[in-house]
Amino acid sequence: MATEPRISIQSASQRKKSVAEEPVTSVLPGGDVPFDPSHEFNPDEEVLAALGYKSEFKREFSLFTTFCVSFAVLGLLPSFASTLFYGMGYAGTAGMTWGWIIAMIGIQCVAMSMAELCSSMPTSGGLYYASAVLAPPGWGPFAAWITGWSNWLAQVTAAPSVDYGVAAMILAAGSIQNPDYVPTNYQTFLLTVFIMLIHGVMSSFPTKWLAQVNSGGSTFNFIALIIVIILIPAGTDRVSRGLPKFTPSSEVWGTIYEGTSFPAGVSVLMSFIGVIWTMSGYDSPFHLAEECSNANVASPRAIVLTSGTGGLFGWFLQLVVAYTVVDIESVLDSDLGQPFAAYLMQCMPQKITLAILALTIIAGFAMGQGCMIAASRVTFAYARDDCFPLSKYWKQVNKTTQTPVNAVWFNCVIGILLLFLIFGGALAVGALFSIGAIAAFVAFTTPIFIRVFFVGNRFRAGPWNLGKFSIPIGVVASAFVALMVPILCLPSSTGADLTPDVMNWTCLVYGGPMLGVTIWWFVSARKWFKGPKVNIDHMMLGREGNMVEGEEVKGNDSGSEIVPDPKAVEEMETTKPRELQ
Structure with a gap:
């Protein structure tokens, strides 16, 4: 026949x-x-x-526009403003200066190792797909399951945490204008929900429109960052308040603020939560790879460009704040409810303070938009492999916009529900930032760890690769995250001072859901979840069975x-x- x-x-x-x-x-x-x-x-x-997938999106992102989305998600200025409580509050200016440099060594290693994986496997599933491909025989589905859920927790909490920071800054600006006004949790919640809904609508538009909007937002983010870095040292009025224009370097670099009950070195490590959360957006090009032209080169370049640029300019911002802050304790305990606004009030005239807050708010709005886009692509990729309940709805691509609109609104609703943590107080809503920091880097490093310690030289690299430095850089990345996960779960107080009000709930808000999905795996998911689905059979590296x-x-x-x-x-x-x- x-x-x-x-x-x-x-x-x-x-x-x-x-x-x-x-x-x-x-x-x-x-x-x-x-x-x-x-x-x-x-x-x-x-x-x-x-890789076993068919193209479903229009490839309308370039290296520059992909970098723009990634840099918008990174959002250095609003990220720094939102996490100043941790960076400054745990270790003071020392943690902000040389502490940032130490943290960036580990973070840059993670970024470069991730970029190498992206060049080899440029799919929307990203880290989740890489874990499945690289895991030892029989462990692929479980590795994908853990990586996917950890990454999704980081992605789905990103937009609400950013939008919460934006809302808090808007209301803090109102308090500066009218000292009698004190923002309430209810007002913060409603304003944050309103911003989330705007971002949901914007993220539902076509890819080409999103690329253009995020290019503008990222450009503004970068310009605003430069303006603030210049404006703070130029416009400070510390001299008129009887202070030297800048704090002496010996105090800035040598004094560690006792913001925790732990030794100084541990306090500096704990302050890395601000660095890690701020620098957790450079994975966006991985998730946008299926919408990017020349993806196996442009996407990894965008990852490294984002992390490198963000690390350098983020350090500059840390320096200008460290040299001009007057009283750290007053910044942390201010009635404004937003440490960055309280810091500006200490060393800047009111008009300049409001101008900087305005720039930060607009940049934060653009950042929240980028977070919403990146999260929707992750949800789509995982729903495509039936990770979620009702996945058949979340994996649909809108025929008009050619974007995963259902995934956008699924994430938006989940984010709004998470915002009820606002009513639990500052430490409760701070769990959003804790989840984002740990969940993201656990997901980032899981496939890197597998690639380094299980695959080794059998890894088939893409056109962008680290060559002979691949394994050493991957080892440093894995060691950095292995150290930071337990450190970031430590409470700031110990002994009799440790009460529920000051407890670090990160281990619960991240560990609880991850424990739940692990139990789900062994009880049910292992029977039906087989890892990333492909359109036809394909071979996975190191799979004799395949x-x-x-x-x-x-x-x-x-x-x-x-x-x-x-x-x-x-x-x-x-x-x-x-x-x-």
Whole structure:
């Protein structure tokens, strides 16, 4: 009986390379992909098809626009303003100066290792997909499950925490204008919900519009950051208050504020929560990879560009604040309810204070928008693999906008529900920031850890890679996060001073949900969740069970190469499903 002719990328498009030869971690047997003879694959579609997915989005993001979304999500100025309580409150100016440098070494290692994974596997699932591909045989679905839920917790709490910070700054500005006005939790809640709804509407628009809006927002973010870095030292009125214009360097770099009951070194490490939360947005290019042109090069570049630029300018911002703050304790205990506004009131004229707050609020609004977009892409990618209840609704792509609108509003509703923590007080709502810091970096590092300690030299790198420095950088990244996870769960007080009011609830608000999804895995999910789904069978690195009998994995300097046995391939061709022939 005659069989239908095979259609491959090479025969249909007359390319010199097949999809199997693309520099990606997962390759298809023989290089075949779901293919429409009337459509010629471009390089981005080939790479995505080699990972087992079909292109569903318009690729209207470039390196610059992807960086813009990522930098908007990073939001240095509003992020710093929202987390000043932790960075300054735990270790004072010393933690803000040399503490930031130490933290950035670990963070930059995480970013570079992540970028290497992104180049190899440029999919919306990102870290979740990478964990499944790289995990030891039999552990792929569980690794994807844990990574996915941890990353989703970070993503779904990002927009509400940012929008809460924006709302608090708006109301603090009102208090500065009218000293008799004291914001209430109810007002903060309603204003934050209103901002969330605006972002939900904006995030439902087409990709091209989103790229343009976020380019503008990111540009404003960067310009506002530069203005504030210049304006604070230039406009401070410390001299008129009987103080030197700047605090002496010996005090700024050498004095550690006793904001915790732990030794000074531990207090500095605890202050890293501000750095980690501020620098947790550089994974956005990974999640936007399926909407980015030349994704396996542009997306990893955007990751490293975001983390490097953010780290440098974030340190500059830390320095100008550290050299001009007057009284740390007054900043933390101010009735304004927003430490950054209280700091500005200490060392700046009222008009300049309001101007800086206005810039920060607008930048924060753009940041919240970027967070909402990134979170929706993560939810879509996980729903595509049926991670969530009612996933069939959240994985739908709107036919008009070509964006995952249902996923946007799913996240928006979850975020609004989380905002009820506002009524529990500052420490309760602070759990949003704690979840974001730990959940994000656990998700970031899980596939990096697997790649370093289980895959090793068998890893098949993409066109953007770290070469011989890949393993050492991955080790530093893994060690940094392993150290910081328990540190960030420590309470600021100990002994008799430790009460429920000052308890660090991070271990509960993050550990509780993660314990729940782990139990869910062993009770039910392991029976039906098989990890990232693909459109046709594909090979995962290091999976003997997924290889055709007779194949072997050979290591070389560039990674691993799957070498099929000719007889095994011929046998596979006669037994593969008809639609793949």
